[in-house]
Amino acid sequence: MTDDTSAAPSPAPLRTTALDAAHRALGATMTDFAGWSMPLRYGSERAEHAAVRGAAGLFDLSHMGELTVTGPEAGAFLDHALVGHLSALAVGRARYTMICDAAGGILDDLIVYRLDGERYLVVANASNAETVLAALTARTAGFDAAVRDDRDAYALIAVQGPRSPGILARRTDADLAGLKYYAGLPGTVADRPVMIARTGYTGEDGFELFCDPADAPALWAALLAAGDEDGLVPCGLACRDTLRLEAGMPLYGHELTTATTPYDAGLGRVVKLAKPGDFVGRTALARAAEEAAARPPRVLTGLVARGRRVPRAGYPVVDAAGAVVGEVTSGAPSPTLGRPIAMAYVDPAFAAPGTGGVHVDIRGAREPYDVVALPFYQRQK
Known part of the structure; x- marks a missing residue:
């Protein structure tokens, strides 16, 4: 017998965005997210959350996965590859959609922008970018269309919050007032070329700016300066999660998985x-639609704690007798509501807002929760 003296393989180094130095200069706490070194928070995540709800926050989203689809049959190809009707999307508009497997399970949720007649930008979640790239590439067979990995071609900066239009207006002459929700237009911000999209993941008005990575540090600095008088602060991934949870927005790996269909998640409208x-x-999704119309196996709903204990993903939802009737998918303290909240898949009999007798089993203790409609928070328009 011989000793194995070979060294264990070293983990791959974390990828960094073009704004890594800026984050570290601001004192950000960095974390590993989907293989990227990303800012978790800069100071207080509650303060960052409150800034987005009341003023504005600045986010680095450059870890997201950008894929470009081109060709005379690009629209028809995306109609085949995704669950949405992307060939009907007008130039300059965006659509929330999903990519599913043959069994109807969700591989990822996406935003697709139509840049021109034969060119689309598909934005995938960072953790699923490779999966989406592989699936799209495999599905091009028979179509005059091509998929290009453009993850290194873009940095992505978001300014979110009620004061974001005024802040961005100080650094661009683009027609922000005429830019509709889920639309994008080319323009310049701080004299740098960008695509300005009115999209976001916080439940607030806001914009996402796709730019050349080389321009990202100057854009970031210009936007921080432009928003200083309005209370704009840099924000990390921690508050982005509590913001999206309050807004009832699903997160892949929690509310969305390959074990769920869009109908399970209450998002059948995208199919x-x-x-x-x-x-x-x-075929599988048509069957899932029929089953959901008849009686869904479980329903994604909102839970608000009567107490102070915080539920986490995977905790059982139980009835008054302790029988399991569901499972928490996301949970956190809500800075806006002042109480812990959760999204959970529960049996239909317990899914209606106002249903009583629902508890979350938190490490053996049954904590009472109120069933509420999603979202927990909706901005005033």
Whole structure:
């Protein structure tokens, strides 16, 4: 017998965004997120959360996965590859959609922008970018379309919050007032070329700026300076999670997985069964739609704590007798509501807002929760 003296393989180094030095100069607490070194918080995540709700926050989202689809049949290809009707999307508009497997399970949720007649930008979650790239590439067979990995071609900066339009207006002459929600336009910000999209993941008004990574530090600094008088602060991933949870927005790996269909998640509206042609997962999704209409196995709903203990993903939801009737998918203290909140998949009998007798089993203790409609928070428009 011989000793194995070979060294264990070293983990791959974390990827860094073009704003890494800026984050560290601001004293950010960095964390590993999907293989990227990303800011978790700069100081107090509650203060960052409150800034986005009341003023504005600045986020580095450069870890997201940008894929470009081009070609004469780009729209028809995306109709086949995704659950939405992307060929019907107008130039300059965006759509929330999903990519599913043949069984109807969700591989990822996406935002797709139509840049021109034969060019689309698909934005995937960082943790699923490789999966989406591989699936899209495999699905191009038979279509005059190509998929290009453009993750290194973009940095992505978001300014979110009620004061974000005024802040961005100080650094651009683009028609922000005419830019609709889920639309994008080319322009310049701080004299740098960008695509300005009116999208976000916080439940507030805001913009996402796609730019050349080389321009990202100057854009970041210019926006921080422009928003100083309005209370703009840099924000990390921690408050982004509590913001999206309050807004009832699903997170892949929690509310969305390959074990769930869009109908399970209450997002059947994104599936366009009536669009022309076939698409991956159509048969399974048609069956899931029928089952959801008859009686869904479980329903994604909101829970608000009566006490102070915080639920976490995976905790059982139980009835008054202790029988399991669901499972928490996301949970956190809500800075806006002042109480812990959660999203959970629960049996239909316990899913209606106002349903009593629902508890979350938190390490053996049954904590009472109120069932509420999602979202927990909705901005005033």
